[in-house]
Amino acid sequence: MSILRRVANLFRTKQLNREIDEELQSHLEEAVARGRDPEEARRALGSLLRHREASRDERLIVWLDSLRADAVFGLRQLRKNKITSAAAILSLALGMGLAVAGFRLLDAFLWRPLPVAHAEQLFAVARQGLGPSGDFRVSEANEYPLFVRERAAVCGEAELVAVSYSNRAELTFKTDDEIEKVERQYVSGWMFPAFELLPAAGRLFTEDDDRTPGEPAYVVLSYEYWTRRFGRDPSAVGRTFRMDNRIFTVIGVSPKGFTGTEPGTMIDVFVPTMMHEGVTHSDWSWFRTLAILQPGVSVDTVREKLQPVMQAFHEERAKGFKTEPKSFLDRFLSQKLLLEPASSGLSGMQAEYRRPLVVLGLLIAMVLVIACANVANLMTAQAAARHREMALRISIGAGRLRLVQLLLMESAWIAAAASAVGVVFAWWAAPFVVARINPSNSPAQLALPLDWRVTLFAALLTFAVAFVCAFAPSLRVSEVEPAQALKGEERQSRGRLMLTLVATQVAFCFVIYFAAGLFVTTFERLAHQPTGYSSENLVILTASAHQPQPPPVWDEASGRLRYVPGVESVAMAGWPLLDGNGWNGFIWVNSQSTEVLAYFLSVSPGFMDTMRIPLIQGRDFRPDEVFPGKAIVNEAFVQQCFGGRNPLGQWFEKETGDGVTRWRFEVVGVVRNARYRNMREPMTPTAYVPFFRTNPAGLSEPEPKDGGSFIVRMRKGSPAALMGILRSEVSHARPELRVSSIRTQVEINEAHTVRERLLAMLAGFFAAVGLLLAAVGVYGVLHYSVLQRQKEIGVRIALGARPFDIARQVTVEMSFMAAIGMGAGLAVGFATVRFIASLLYEVKPTDPSMTITPILVIAGTIVVAALPALIRAVRIDPASMLRVD
Amino acid sequence: MAPKPDTLQGSLDLLVLKILSRRSPLHGYAIMSAIQDISADTLRVEEGSLYPALHRMEESGWIRAQWITKENGRRARVYELTISGKKQLGIEESRWKAVAAAVNRVLREA
Numbered sequence: 001m002s003i004l005r006r007v008a009n010l011f012r013t014k015q016l017n018r019e020i021d022e023e024l025q026s027h028l029e030e031a032v033a034r035g036r037d038p039e040e041a042r043r044a045l046g047s048l049l050r051h052r053e054a055s056r057d058e059r060l061i062v063w064l065d066s067l068r069a070d071a072v073f074g075l076r077q078l079r080k081n082k083i084t085s086a087a088a089i090l091s092l093a094l095g096m097g098l099a100v101a102g103f104r105l106l107d108a109f110l111w112r113p114l115p116v117a118h119a120e121q122l123f124a125v126a127r128q129g130l131g132p133s134g135d136f137r138v139s140e141a142n143e144y145p146l147f148v149r150e151r152a153a154v155c156g157e158a159e160l161v162a163v164s165y166s167n168r169a170e171l172t173f174k175t176d177d178e179i180e181k182v183e184r185q186y187v188s189g190w191m192f193p194a195f196e197l198l199p200a201a202g203r204l205f206t207e208d209d210d211r212t213p214g215e216p217a218y219v220v221l222s223y224e225y226w227t228r229r230f231g232r233d234p235s236a237v238g239r240t241f242r243m244d245n246r247i248f249t250v251i252g253v254s255p256k257g258f259t260g261t262e263p264g265t266m267i268d269v270f271v272p273t274m275m276h277e278g279v280t281h282s283d284w285s286w287f288r289t290l291a292i293l294q295p296g297v298s299v300d301t302v303r304e305k306l307q308p309v310m311q312a313f314h315e316e317r318a319k320g321f322k323t324e325p326k327s328f329l330d331r332f333l334s335q336k337l338l339l340e341p342a343s344s345g346l347s348g349m350q351a352e353y354r355r356p357l358v359v360l361g362l363l364i365a366m367v368l369v370i371a372c373a374n375v376a377n378l379m380t381a382q383a384a385a386r387h388r389e390m391a392l393r394i395s396i397g398a399g400r401l402r403l404v405q406l407l408l409m410e411s412a413w414i415a416a417a418a419s420a421v422g423v424v425f426a427w428w429a430a431p432f433v434v435a436r437i438n439p440s441n442s443p444a445q446l447a448l449p450l451d452w453r454v455t456l457f458a459a460l461l462t463f464a465v466a467f468v469c470a471f472a473p474s475l476r477v478s479e480v481e482p483a484q485a486l487k488g489e490e491r492q493s494r495g496r497l498m499l500t501l502v503a504t505q506v507a508f509c510f511v512i513y514f515a516a517g518l519f520v521t522t523f524e525r526l527a528h529q530p531t532g533y534s535s536e537n538l539v540i541l542t543a544s545a546h547q548p549q550p551p552p553v554w555d556e557a558s559g560r561l562r563y564v565p566g567v568e569s570v571a572m573a574g575w576p577l578l579d580g581n582g583w584n585g586f587i588w589v590n591s592q593s594t595e596v597l598a599y600f601l602s603v604s605p606g607f608m609d610t611m612r613i614p615l616i617q618g619r620d621f622r623p624d625e626v627f628p629g630k631a632i633v634n635e636a637f638v639q640q641c642f643g644g645r646n647p648l649g650q651w652f653e654k655e656t657g658d659g660v661t662r663w664r665f666e667v668v669g670v671v672r673n674a675r676y677r678n679m680r681e682p683m684t685p686t687a688y689v690p691f692f693r694t695n696p697a698g699l700s701e702p703e704p705k706d707g708g709s710f711i712v713r714m715r716k717g718s719p720a721a722l723m724g725i726l727r728s729e730v731s732h733a734r735p736e737l738r739v740s741s742i743r744t745q746v747e748i749n750e751a752h753t754v755r756e757r758l759l760a761m762l763a764g765f766f767a768a769v770g771l772l773l774a775a776v777g778v779y780g781v782l783h784y785s786v787l788q789r790q791k792e793i794g795v796r797i798a799l800g801a802r803p804f805d806i807a808r809q810v811t812v813e814m815s816f817m818a819a820i821g822m823g824a825g826l827a828v829g830f831a832t833v834r835f836i837a838s839l840l841y842e843v844k845p846t847d848p849s850m851t852i853t854p855i856l857v858i859a860g861t862i863v864v865a866a867l868p869a870l871i872r873a874v875r876i877d878p879a880s881m882l883r884v885d
Numbered sequence: 886m887a888p889k890p891d892t893l894q895g896s897l898d899l900l901v902l903k904i905l906s907r908r909s910p911l912h913g914y915a916i917m918s919a920i921q922d923i924s925a926d927t928l929r930v931e932e933g934s935l936y937p938a939l940h941r942m943e944e945s946g947w948i949r950a951q952w953i954t955k956e957n958g959r960r961a962r963v964y965e966l967t968i969s970g971k972k973q974l975g976i977e978e979s980r981w982k983a984v985a986a987a988v989n990r991v992l993r994e995a
Contacts, residue, residue: 023913023962024936030914030961046933 066402067409074410081382085414088375091773092418092469095364095371096461097425098766102364103457104430106357108446109264109350112453113343115257117196118292123299124342125150125160125289125306129335138338140346141165141285144278146313150289153309157297161191162273164287165348166265170740171243179740182225182268184243185260186276186287192220192254194292200226202237202252210272213279217248218272223256225268243269245546259447261290261342264349264437266445282317290342299339307337325586325593349444353437356759359836363515363766366508370773372465373501375414376472377777380498381784383407383473390477403477408470415466419458436758472497498781499813502774503821506858509767509774510825513854514845515836516763521843521850523760526753532674532683533577534612537568538745539723540576541710543730543737548704551692553734558604560733561710564725566718571711572604572691577611577676579748587641587685588653588662596640599676599684600654602627604691608671610713618648618669626702627693628654631665634673637685654687665689679752680841759839771858775865778814782869786810790876798878810873811866818862822855897930897938898947899977902966905948906974910963913939939964947973 024045031041078085113119126140142150144162151160164186170179189210197204200223209218221229221236230236239250248271260267278284291302314333321329340346383390390403430448437444475497543557554572561570575581583600586593605621608614621630631652638647647670653662665687673683692702712726727739750757786793793806833845843850904919905911911919916939917930942948947970950962966974 019962020936020940022960026912026959026961027914027932027936029959030912033957034914034918041932044932 067405070402070406070409071413074406074413077382077410078413084378084382087776088378088414089417089421091371091776092375092414092465093421093425094769095368095422095773096415096419096458096465097422097429098364098769099368099461100419100422100426100454100458101429101433102357102361104426104448104450104454105433105446106361107453107457108448109357110354111344112263114195114261114345115255119343121293121295122342123291123293123302123339124346125291126338126340127310127335128338130331138340139285140288140340142287142289143282143285143313144273144276144280144287145282146310147287147289149309149313150306153305154291154302157294157305158302159190159194159292159294160188161194161290161292162186162188162287163191163261163290164273164276166260166262166267169243169269171241171248171269173239173241179738180229183260183265184269184271185262185267186271186273189272189274195258197255197258200253200255201232201234202250204252204254205270205272210274213274215274216272217246217275218251219243219248220270221250221253222259222267222270223254224259224266226253246275257447259445261288261345262347262349263345264347264353264444264446266447282313288346290346291339303337303339306339310335310337325595327595349437352755355836356755356839359515359839360759360762360766363512363763366512367766367770367773368465370505370508370770370777372468373505374773374777374780375411375465375469377498377501377781377784379407379411379469379473380476381780383476384784384788400477404470404474407473407477408466411470411473412462412466415462415469418465419462423458433758433762436761437754472501498784499817502777502781502814503817503824505774505777506818506821506862507825507828509770509858510822510854511829511832512763512770513767513858514825514829514851516760516767517850517853518833518836518840518843518845519756519759519763522839522841523753523756525842526679526756527750529675529679531578531679531749532613532672535745535749537714537716537718538611539712539714539726540579540741540743540745540748541712541726541730541739542575542707542741542743543710543739544707545736545738546706547736548706549734549736550704551702553736554691554705554708557730557733557737558710560729561712561726564722564729566715566722567726568713568715569606569610570713571607571610573607573709573711574602574691575709576711576743576745576748577601577674578678578745578752579743580751582677585654588655589641589650591653594641596637596685598637598641598654599686601676601686601688602691603688607688607711608632608669610711611674613674614672616670616672617646618667620669621690625690627690628663628665629694630668630690632669632671632688633667634671634683634686636673636683637687638670640685652687679749756839756841771861774858775861778818778862778865779868782810782814782866783872785814786869786873790873793873793876794878797876803874806873806876807870810870814862814866818859822858826851896981897934898942899974899981900928900930901938901942902947902970902974902977905964905966906971909965910951910953911965912961912963916964942970945973946970 027045028038028041031044032038114122116122124140125142126138128136128138130136142162147160147162154160166183166185168181169184170181172179187205189205190207192204193206199220202220204220205218209216226232226236237250237252240247241250242248254270259265260270273279273287276286278286293299293302311333314335318329318333321332393403394400427450434446434448435443541561545553558570558572561567574583584597585600587596587598588594603621605623605625608620615632616635618632621632633641633647638644641647641652642650647667650667651664652667653664655662671688674686676684676686691708692705695701695703710730714722723742727742730737730739789810793810796806796809829851830845837845900920901916904916904923908919913935917932917935920928920930939948939950943950943964946967948964949967950964952960953963954960
């Protein structure tokens with residue numbers, strides 16, 4: 001009660017003072033009224049001021065009062081120097097905003113536990129070993145029959161849950177015209193109970209919903225999708241829709257906040273695993289296995305129980321391998337089972353972006369340090385300018401701690417204002433970056449709540465920044481010697497501290513610039529990587545049919561497209577190059593297995609022409625040629641399978657996948673290498689095969705197809721509006737075909753450099769910000785040092801020093817510190833470059849151009865930033881300077 | 886220099902509380918006068934220390950104050966005892982008695 005009242009008193013000190021004065025006044029009046037001499041009475045009462053202080057100290061908490069006074073004073077100081085304060089706040093706001101935005105991203109992507117019960121007990125079952133081509137890999141993909149055995153083996157110690165890799169599915173609620181694309185995840189029926197999640201509407205799956213393959217066709221909608229698609233209408237439960245030619249029924253809605261187990265993807269519909277074809281296949285790896293450990297059960301116990309189960313399963317499977325090379329078998333059987341912590345979920349995007357995001361976080365931290373150094377320097381300079389005020393405060397009894405408190409309050413104001421602006425910036429920046437992760441047609445989706453984690457981070461950051469910024473000026477203040485300061489003798493502090501801060505700024509600036517240079521070069525090299533074909537003016541229409549359609553249907557649609565004005569040529573392919581799809585197999589030559597893993601693509605005649613992939617030898621497919629039988633191979637294929645010999649008329653074989661039979665192909669043509677999988681790998685050996693297959697039923701007409709892509713080459717300068725016409729042309733020609741996506745080849749190619757583009761863009765932005773802030777820092781410090789030494793400079797000029805000498809004198813220390821900073825930056829840059837090596841492509845950090853450019857740019861910036869102070873120093877008028885004081 | 890007449894350390898609170906328990910509300914000057922009058926000028930309250938003491942006791946919740954306007958039109962801040970002040974008075978009184986008894990015993994028996 002009393003403490004509360006005192007704190008309340010803090011905010012009415014004025015009134016309190018008045019009350020005390022009035023009471024003492026009434027005391028005096030009373031004394032006089034009783035006949036005492038006014039003078040004597042006043043003397044007896046003593047100093048009014050002392051009374052006031054003594055009484056007030058009783059009624060206030062002294063310290064809190066001083067804090068309040070300092071806060072008010074600090075604010076007044078800041079308002080007095082409006083421009084410098086605004087500059088400090090803005091630069092710090094940028095740094096802090098970036099930091100908060102970075103934290104939101106990193107937290108949402110990597111750290112935030114899934115909103116499920118016992119998230120800390122969640123592990124992913126992974127296997128580690130050598131992949132088919134001998135590369136070390138850790139894979140989380142699992143096979144369902146193995147999963148069933150694994151689950152039984154650890155029953156009681158851990159619950160295993162299967163969650164599929166999310167994929168895009170098409171569903172229609174009414175007619176086929178209204179196709180919606182959704183993110184779908186197959187999950188074990190017992191996942192929701194194991195995670196202790198409760199439905200937002202309807203009910204969630206239970207184990208009973210996940211017992212028989214192919215049953216039941218139920219889905220649970222995610223809360224997000226329910227909100228977006230149905231406006232949280234409870235009647236959505238019970239609705240039916242068509243997906244993959246089956247009718248599904250909505251049985252419920254998952255709770256708010258649970259968006260699946262893959263950070264970066266928000267699941268729209270959950271389907272029981274039993275609805276996935278793969279549950280009966282021992283060779284389909286299509287889901288991740290999450291283990292929820294019981295309390296007190298160690299990771300090793302579970303791992304040791306799972307390892308032999310996997311081993312036995314693999315040995316059984318290996319018996320079926322007849323054709324695989326021996327090395328493949330050995331690798332297959334020597335895989336190790338791992339349990340990886342998965343409390344914040346697992347996703348491919350997470351794996352791909354973990355390192356880039358951490359790197360960006362570190363770069364942000366450096367920008368923040370640069371900004372903090374600026375504010376610290378600014379405050380140090382101001383503290384120096386207030387030298388006499390500080391000295392006066394000390395000599396009338398202020399403790400040095402109290403002065404530090406004063407500075408702390410000032411920097412607290414700056415930090416608080418900066419964090420307010422910064423949080424607004426982060427509000428916008430974090431979603432901006434998320435939208436740029438992944439290709440534009442399926443951007444990453446991330447829940448970015450502004451919850452207590454973010455708030456706590458922002459608060460801690462504010463405190464930390466306030467302390468860091470106040471640290472340097474505090475050191476300065478604690479050196480103040482009142483006697484000398486008041487006499488007007490400024491102790492010639494050389495401002496070492498400020499120069500050290502500038503060196504730090506230069507060092508970090510260099511590191512950021514260096515990293516940015518590496519990322520930008522990587523992006524440029526990748527983006528300009530030759531693909532082996534001409535991507536310009538290529539439009540890809542991907543079409544599908546409910547029922548497989550015979551070749552005439554596809555040919556007719558293709559023919560109609562060719563007659564659209566502006567279309568130069570049309571071909572068909574299983575999928576466009578570089579779109580992420582792949583079909584591969586080991587190649588046999590002369591009935592001997594090889595270790596060559598080649599990639600296959602089914603294409604129609606005219607594909608090479610349309611793509612502009614040059615034919616070196618042989619011929620294109622003929623319209624009547626069907627798969628298997630003939631093949632056109634690329635140069636890499638010739639090199640690796642035929643040792644560079646002329647392959648025309650030669651035969652090779654590919655395993656069909658059943659472990660016994662093989663398809664035979666005769667090479668009819670050789671084309672130049674073209675990129676199939678991605679931009680980074682060496683060109684893969686590739687075989688192009690005919691688009692249509694022989695009919696398994698033995699009919700003469702080839703097998704009907706249910707999907708494919710039309711590759712359309714437009715004439716140069718064709719309007720983009722034509723794309724819409726192409727889409728409708730396909731369904732006009734053949735209503736059986738639906739165009740599910742329409743993309744340009746350029747878009748598809750760019751999807752491969754999204755990560756590099758993001759890194760290059762953000763790192764470049766940070767480099768620019770860092771450079772700007774460092775320039776401000778250099779300018780400020782030099783300006784201050786010239787101001788501080790203007791008397792001395794004046795004397796020198798009066799004694800005949802030439803401008804050059806003055807300039808040298810002013811800048812020599814700064815240049816020295818900048819050089820030290822650059823050296824430190826170089827060391828840090830080279831020491832840490834290994835960490836980002838995996839993100840780079842065809843760029844060597846040791847390449848001189850990678851280090852010389854930042855050095856030149858930073859040095860140039862420093863010179864420009866130093867000029868105003870230099871000019872000021874050289875122009876000092878000795879006469880007026882010596883008259884001062 | 887002779888010792889000041891009010892050097893009864895720590896007894897100011899007791900005296901103020903006691904006065905206020907008999908006749909209240911009283912303003913500061915009246916409290917001071919009352920102590921002087923009753924002790925026949927033996928105890929003099931130093932005016933400088935009275936108000937801080939009053940404010941301290943007010944903060945401790947033993948006494949409460951309010952502004953009144955007297956018949957002559959002047960405003961005055963008058964004090965009265967609270968319930969916790971009454972308790973405190975009891976404590977202070979018994980403590981004083983114990984000290985006085987101890988001092989007396991020393992004087993008698995030494």
